[in-house]
Amino acid sequence: MSLPPHGIFSLRNKAAHSQRRGLLSHAFSQQNINDCMPIIEQKLDSLLRSFNCDTSQTVDVFLRFRLFAFDVVGELFLGTSFGASEAGTAPEYLHDVDRQFLFSGIKFNFPLLATFLSQIPLSSMKTFTQGGERLAQFGNSAFQEYIQRYGRDSKRRDLLTKVLVPQQKGKAMTDRETYVEVGNLVAAGTDTTSTTLTYLFWSLARFPEWQNHVRKEMHEKLGRAAQGPYEMQALNGLPVVDAVINEALRLYPAAPASLPRVTPQEGWQWNAYTIPPEASCRAFLHTATRDPIAFPDPDVFLPGRWLEAEPTTSMKTLFMPFSKGTRACIGKSLAMVELRLVVLGLLSRYEVKLPPQTTEESMEIRDHFLVMPKSGKCELIFEPLPEGRWRRPDQTPDRRRLITAQYDL
Ligand code: HEM
Numbered sequence: 001m002s003l004p005p006h007g008i009f010s011l012r013n014k015a016a017h018s019q020r021r022g023l024l025s026h027a028f029s030q031q032n033i034n035d036c037m038p039i040i041e042q043k044l045d046s047l048l049r050s051f052n053c054d055t056s057q058t059v060d061v062f063l064r065f066r067l068f069a070f071d072v073v074g075e076l077f078l079g080t081s082f083g084a085s086e087a088g089t090a091p092e093y094l095h096d097v098d099r100q101f102l103f104s105g106i107k108f109n110f111p112l113l114a115t116f117l118s119q120i121p122l123s124s125m126k127t128f129t130q131g132g133e134r135l136a137q138f139g140n141s142a143f144q145e146y147i148q149r150y151g152r153d154s155k156r157r158d159l160l161t162k163v164l165v166p167q168q169k170g171k172a173m174t175d176r177e178t179y180v181e182v183g184n185l186v187a188a189g190t191d192t193t194s195t196t197l198t199y200l201f202w203s204l205a206r207f208p209e210w211q212n213h214v215r216k217e218m219h220e221k222l223g224r225a226a227q228g229p230y231e232m233q234a235l236n237g238l239p240v241v242d243a244v245i246n247e248a249l250r251l252y253p254a255a256p257a258s259l260p261r262v263t264p265q266e267g268w269q270w271n272a273y274t275i276p277p278e279a280s281c282r283a284f285l286h287t288a289t290r291d292p293i294a295f296p297d298p299d300v301f302l303p304g305r306w307l308e309a310e311p312t313t314s315m316k317t318l319f320m321p322f323s324k325g326t327r328a329c330i331g332k333s334l335a336m337v338e339l340r341l342v343v344l345g346l347l348s349r350y351e352v353k354l355p356p357q358t359t360e361e362s363m364e365i366r367d368h369f370l371v372m373p374k375s376g377k378c379e380l381i382f383e384p385l386p387e388g389r390w391r392r393p394d395q396t397p398d399r400r401r402l403i404t405a406q407y408d409l
Pocket residue numbers: 008009021073184185186188189190192193196253254255258259260320321322323324326327328329330331332334335
């Protein structure tokens with residue numbers, strides 16, 4: 001999944017990985033994410049405007065959420081406004097991310113086949129196998145442009161400035177390593193977030209009572225602020241919102257079978273199992289989060305399980321959609337902010353309904369390392385809520401002015 005040279009996903013040496021992780025993970029502190037709220041809200045605003053459509057039409061949320069998540073990480077890590085939500089179509093960069101994911105899967109599992117494919121002199125095959133190189137080239141020029149425009153110690157409220165902080169202190173990654181990692185972060189932060197949102201909204205459309213539970217909480221806890229602009233602190237105190245998010249993460253972990261690990265030379269003992277030396281292993285998160293002892297009725301969307309009582313030890317142990325340990329997700333805090341914002345932004349304006357064409361079958365999971373619906377889309381109906389009951393009169397112009405004021409540095 002990583003672009004050459006080796007980046008955080010493919011660094012096998014523990015010390016090198018841990019050093020690289022240290023250089024990147026500080027960028028994701030709660031304070032830094034807080035500083036980026038104006039940028040994230042601006043992207044939320046574009047997403048919300050893209051839902052302003054005739055209600056008789058359906059919206060393909062799989063595409064919409066993908067464009068939103070991409071716009072967020074693109075702006076935060078490349079300093080580039082792709083405007084994908086406004087354009088309504090995926091830019092070429094995202095198609096290369098898709099190609100790179102698929103080709104990386106082949107590289108991991110069938111390295112000889114990958115070498116063979118990359119030597120086929122057909123232009124369509126080159127387009128497929130060289131996606132990673134194009135991403136790296138794009139990353140390089142976006143990075144150089146960023147440095148020219150803002151310098152290396154800009155006060156801009158994005159996350160690339162935070163990634164560059166260690167460089168100021170002389171501990172740095174080289175420029176090449178930096179733009180490679182930036183490419184990894186953009187790829188890692190796009191489809192994971194959008195897949196989670198897609199399955200979450202599909203679930204909410206099938207279990208509309210949970211939409212009302214969320215609205216009730218919004219109104220009790222946020223009042224007039226339910227439609228934003230949002231305060232980070234307020235986002236952290238919404239247990240019902242978090243329960244629906246956790247339940248979607250539990251049922252549909254976006255990366256269901258983590259990247260492969262290799263056992264040490266002496267092999268590995270795991271409970272009653274002896275795993276041979278240098279064997280490739282994966283933790284299958286999808287089955288862990290559907291364990292029937294920890295999660296009774298494991299295949300059913302039951303957000304109440306996160307609200308009824310303190311989660312049990314086995315729930316805490318097996319719930320790991322962001323993985324656990326030294327290679328767990330470093331983008332979790334950013335992802336959680338995005339998920340909460342989209343839930344609030346959409347449920348405070350729309351009732352989500354299920355059209356007949358979106359079925360269990362069309363939403364069946366396909367595992368391309370990251371999960372996606374078999375049909376490649378998820379069409380849902382977004383019906384504006386009647387003003388007064390839940391929804392305030394549209395505040396969009398105020399919202400935009402406020403966000404722009406915060407954003408303009
Ligand atoms: C709902 C959204 C997300 C989910 C479900 C998710 C899930 C995961 C999982 C399961 C892993 C571990 C993979 C493994 O063990 O092999 C991981 C790693 C990682 N994630 Fe995420 N992720 C999400 C969002 C993000 C975002 C927004 C970013 C950054 C912009 C990000 C950056 C990373 C990075 C850099 C790693 C590798 C960490 C390391 O190897 O040290 N993720 N993610």
